[in-house]
Amino acid sequence: MKKHLILTGILSLVAGSAYAQSSTVNGAAGGAVTGAIVGGPVGAAVGGVVGAVAGTAIDPPPPTVVTYVRDLPEPEEQVVVKEKLAVGQPLPSSVVVKTVPDNPKYAYAVVNKQRVIIEPSSRKVIQVID
Numbered sequence: 001m002k003k004h005l006i007l008t009g010i011l012s013l014v015a016g017s018a019y020a021q022s023s024t025v026n027g028a029a030g031g032a033v034t035g036a037i038v039g040g041p042v043g044a045a046v047g048g049v050v051g052a053v054a055g056t057a058i059d060p061p062p063p064t065v066v067t068y069v070r071d072l073p074e075p076e077e078q079v080v081v082k083e084k085l086a087v088g089q090p091l092p093s094s095v096v097v098k099t100v101p102d103n104p105k106y107a108y109a110v111v112n113k114q115r116v117i118i119e120p121s122s123r124k125v126i127q128v129i130d
Contacts, residue, residue: 058119069108079111090123
């Protein structure tokens, strides 16, 4: 009976999160369901926390943003940093980023001859375009 109540509660949470706009909520709900299936009530709790953390990541940029950044002309000045560019890592504050005009949720820069799409508030790299 206890497992049935927990599963019912989790399914309700998942159904309610379908209307939520937050990736964190969706990540928590999905993680809780997966954790419950694998590890029961304890797995649901752990899965919910892990899912919430994973859900805070910004959504991948839409194809229009990728195309915009990829098709920009080569900048006149080259920006070089010692740090390796990696998804999830912030750009150094010395790098100037520019907002994508039609989608201010994303910004971009050309660093070490690589085009990168960035989440503006955290300056974290979302995608490196090859």
